Amino acid sequence: xxxxxxxxxxxxxxxxxxxxxxxxxxxxxxxxxxxxxxxxxxxxxxxxxxxxxxxxxxxxxxxxxxxxxxxxxxxxxxxxxxxxxxxxxxxxxxxxxxxxxxxxxx
Amino acid sequence: xxxxxxxxxxxxxxxxxxxxxxxxxxxxxxxxxxxxxxxxxxxxxxxxxxxxxxxxxxxxxxxxxxxxxxxxxxxxxxxxxxxxxxxxxxxxxxxxxxxxxxxxxxxxxxxxxxxxxxxxxxxxxxxxxxxxxxxxxxxxxxxxxxxxxxxxxxxxxxxxxxxxxxx
Numbered sequence: 168x169x170x171x172x173x174x175x176x177x178x179x180x181x182x183x184x185x186x187x188x189x190x191x192x193x194x195x196x197x198x199x200x201x202x203x204x205x206x207x208x209x210x211x212x213x214x215x216x217x218x219x220x221x222x223x224x225x226x227x228x229x230x231x232x233x234x235x236x237x238x239x240x241x242x243x244x245x246x247x248x249x250x251x252x253x254x255x256x257x258x259x260x261x262x263x264x265x266x267x268x269x270x271x272x273x
Numbered sequence: 274x275x276x277x278x279x280x281x282x283x284x285x286x287x288x289x290x291x292x293x294x295x296x297x298x299x300x301x302x303x304x305x306x307x308x309x310x311x312x313x314x315x316x317x318x319x320x321x322x323x324x325x326x327x328x329x330x331x332x333x334x335x336x337x338x339x340x341x342x343x344x345x346x347x348x349x350x351x352x353x354x355x356x357x358x359x360x361x362x363x364x365x366x367x368x369x370x371x372x373x374x375x376x377x378x379x380x381x382x383x384x385x386x387x388x389x390x391x392x393x394x395x396x397x398x399x400x401x402x403x404x405x406x407x408x409x410x411x412x413x414x415x416x417x418x419x420x421x422x423x424x425x426x427x428x429x430x431x432x433x434x435x436x437x438x439x440x
Contacts, residue, residue, distance in 0.1 A: 173389035175274050181384060182282040185377040186289050186308075192372065193293040196365050201343060202293070205301050208336065209289050209308070215328065216312050223319035232402035233410045235316075235324040239331050240417045244424030246336050250343045251431030257347050 172224060179220045187213040200253045200263045204246065211242050278318075285311040290373055294366050296359075302340040309333035323402045 186209060193206030215235055222231025253263065260267045285308050292304030309332040316325035406414065 171274075173387070174385065176389055177381075177384045177387060178274050178279070179282070181377050181380045182286055184380050185286045185373050188376045189286070189289045189293055189369070189373050192369055196369075197293075199298070201298055201340070201347075202301060205292055205305055205340070208305055209292065212289070212308055212312055212332070215324075216315060219312075219316050219319050219321055219324065222321065228320050229400055229402045229405040230409075232321050232324040233406040233413065235321070236327050236402075236406065237410075237413045237417055239324075239327050241420055243331055243335060244420050244427075246339055247424050248427040248431070250339055251428050253343060254346060255431055261348070263347055 176220065176224055180217070183213045183217050183220070186216070198265045200256065200265055203265065204249050204253070207249075208242070208246065211238070214238065278315075281311050281314060286373065286377075290370055294369060296362075298344045299341065302337055302344065305340070306333045306337045309336075321402075 190206045190209035190211075190213060193209060194203050197203050197206065215238055218231050218235050218238070222228045256268065257263055260270075288304045288307040288311065292301045292308065295301045295304060309328060313325050313329045313333065316322070316328055400408075
């Protein structure tokens with residue numbers, strides 16, 4: 168196909184990869200549970216944008232929109248439940264530090 | 274590839290990096306909402322208005338509110354704890370923008386001249402998103418309802434006040 172579409176796709180893919188890298192880095196490095204959730208959210212945003220770009224290029228926006236809506240619903244449920252888990256951890260330990268979860272070991 | 278798109282992409286990655294690096298969690302949540310708004314602009318631009326409305330109302334609205342309430346319900350760090358944290362904070366996050374830029378540069382060097390096989394683009398479906406969602410992807414809807422139920426029950430269980438010591 169034409170080179171301009173390929174260039175358009177790869178430029179978006181590079182930035183999406185940067186977004187995903189930022190999310191991965193956040194999850195790996197942070198010790199704060201809420202910030203880990205923010206990293207997960209950034210990863211999710213990268214996936215959503217990749218869906219949208221691919222749908223635009225292939226002309227299948229309808230299918231992609233259905234998938235994105237499904238992704239968003241799952242994302243919200245994950246955030247709500249993970250937020251609840253974080254609140255429970257905070258009630259028990261009075262801290263949001265992930266290192267304190269080591270006392271669950273064994 | 275227009276200049277506006279490039280500018281928005283750079284802004285989006287900058288907002289995400291700010292969300293990761295910001296000292297205050299409130300600022301991190303705001304950075305995330307900004308990244309989400311920029312993705313919404315791309316969705317409108319790429320003819321996906323239904324997904325854009327969902328993204329704008331749910332991801333930059335509802336999820337930000339959930340983050341803000343979670344942050345509000347937890348105690349902020351004391352000055353002493355902040356000082357202790359900021360000591361190794363620079364070591365952990367200082368290289369992050371450089372690493373993100375290096376990752377982008379390496380990928381751009383590898384991919385930008387690569388050809389793209391777009392055979393699938395010829396077989397486009399000319400139906401709307403609603404038809405796809407209701408007629409072709411109804412199993413997705415069933416899955417969404419199950420996940421929403423699971424999330425609802427999970428939230429009820431997690432936020433239930435424990436009056437007895439039985440469990």
